[in-house]
Amino acid sequence: MNKPKQKILVDARTIGGEGQGVVTYLKGLYNAFHHRYGSEYELRFAGYDFQAMKGAFPFLEPRQFVPVRSRSRLQLFFQEFPAILRREGCQFAHFQYMVPFSRASRFIVTTHDVLFNDFPADFGRWYILQRNWLCARGLWQSAVRLTVSEYSRMRIAHHYGIPKETIAVTPNAVPAVYFEPYSKEEAQQYIRRRYGIENFVLFVSRIEPRKNHQLLMKAYRELRLAERQIQLVFIGNDTLNTTSVVRQIKSLQEAFPGKFHWLSYVEGDDLLQFYRAARLFVYPSKAEGFGIPPLEAAAARVNTLCSNATAMGDFDFFGPNHFDPEDEGAFFRLLSENLRRLPDPRRLQTIAQTIRQRYSWEAAAEVLHSELLRVQGETQPAVPISALPATQEV
Numbered sequence: 001m002n003k004p005k006q007k008i009l010v011d012a013r014t015i016g017g018e019g020q021g022v023v024t025y026l027k028g029l030y031n032a033f034h035h036r037y038g039s040e041y042e043l044r045f046a047g048y049d050f051q052a053m054k055g056a057f058p059f060l061e062p063r064q065f066v067p068v069r070s071r072s073r074l075q076l077f078f079q080e081f082p083a084i085l086r087r088e089g090c091q092f093a094h095f096q097y098m099v100p101f102s103r104a105s106r107f108i109v110t111t112h113d114v115l116f117n118d119f120p121a122d123f124g125r126w127y128i129l130q131r132n133w134l135c136a137r138g139l140w141q142s143a144v145r146l147t148v149s150e151y152s153r154m155r156i157a158h159h160y161g162i163p164k165e166t167i168a169v170t171p172n173a174v175p176a177v178y179f180e181p182y183s184k185e186e187a188q189q190y191i192r193r194r195y196g197i198e199n200f201v202l203f204v205s206r207i208e209p210r211k212n213h214q215l216l217m218k219a220y221r222e223l224r225l226a227e228r229q230i231q232l233v234f235i236g237n238d239t240l241n242t243t244s245v246v247r248q249i250k251s252l253q254e255a256f257p258g259k260f261h262w263l264s265y266v267e268g269d270d271l272l273q274f275y276r277a278a279r280l281f282v283y284p285s286k287a288e289g290f291g292i293p294p295l296e297a298a299a300a301r302v303n304t305l306c307s308n309a310t311a312m313g314d315f316d317f318f319g320p321n322h323f324d325p326e327d328e329g330a331f332f333r334l335l336s337e338n339l340r341r342l343p344d345p346r347r348l349q350t351i352a353q354t355i356r357q358r359y360s361w362e363a364a365a366e367v368l369h370s371e372l373l374r375v376q377g378e379t380q381p382a383v384p385i386s387a388l389p390a391t392q393e394v
Contacts, residue, residue, distance in 0.1 A: 010045050011081070012053060021148075031059075077098065114289075202302075212325055215328065279339070304351075309324070
């Protein structure tokens with residue numbers, strides 16, 4: 001007699017919205033999980049847009065899509081998600097950072113980072129208070145606790161008093177398309193024809209203080225790169241309404257029209273072409289829970305300069321291009337040097353191969369599966385979930 005499949009509901013409301021780390025994570029993890037463990041688990045995806053969900057998960061059938069109505073976080077987590085879990089009869093439900101206020105199944109939570117605790121100056125006070133309460137509750141109420149890097153695992157354990165052994169790491173990875181062969185000349189022609197941009201340095205990231213756009217903007221001015229016909233491109237939205245950084249960006253746009261470009265959003269196919277066409281990719285962030293964009297650039301064999309701060313310290317394969325974002329002078333010299341000389345194609349290929357071997361969605365899916373098996377074999381959760389007051393059914 002076949003063992004009945006375990007049902008997992010995945011909160012995938014971000015699918016179809018702005019490209020971000022959570023979207024990449026869910027797409028990569030659950031496509032790999034379905035491919036390897038689809039015979040053991042029945043997946044359900046909760047979201048707003050079936051077509052967007054189908055694009056993210058090609059295996060998705062209509063019965064696996066669970067539409068959600070509310071856009072209110074309070075209504076979703078107090079009422080709608082608990083009702084969905086009871087109706088669907090799911091044994092597990094996977095959420096990011098926070099979980100519903102009624103336990104109708106066992107929760108899986110992925111806490112990607114707790115940078116708001118380590119770098120409070122970059123976040124508002126209310127944001128920090130709210131996030132801390134929601135993250136602590138999500139961690140203590142969940143049977144499976146996941147994060148994306150060893151750095152994040154250590155910081156979560158430190159801030160919330162949770163044994164690090166009870167937090168599993170499901171690292172991000174890079175889609176296979178980034179490793180495919182391509183013509184750099186054709187990618188450059190495409191970007192030139194469609195966007196009027198050429199010979200450019202690229203930075204892909206949301207606009208936030210910790211992302212450190214200021215360092216690259218200052219280098220662009222002081223190294224007089226516009227005079228050398230080198231353009232600078234930022235791709236990423238201002239999700240936190242970061243007034244001071246946006247003001248500096250607009251000032252640079254006015255100072256260097258046609259040379260400095262800020263694109264708030266670019267579709268996935270065109271984003272790949274931007275990576276491929278870039279002369280150089282730079283990632284000067286001061287703080288990341290993981291840091292996917294420099295890996296995407298390097299996977300495409302693009303010469304990449306990457307910060308060595310926080311979780312990005314694991315990216316040792318960048319070698320001499322792994323820099324301290326606090327050392328402005330050293331960064332300026334490194335940037336100048338890399339713009340002056342052509343990169344070694346063999347070195348770029350070696351870095352791409354290292355990324356492919358070290359980070360894979362298949363490995364992340366295996367970690368998730370192991371955690372689910374661990375929980376199913378227990379009569380009690382690995383860590384008591386009594387740190388917070390019990391919540392009532394809604």
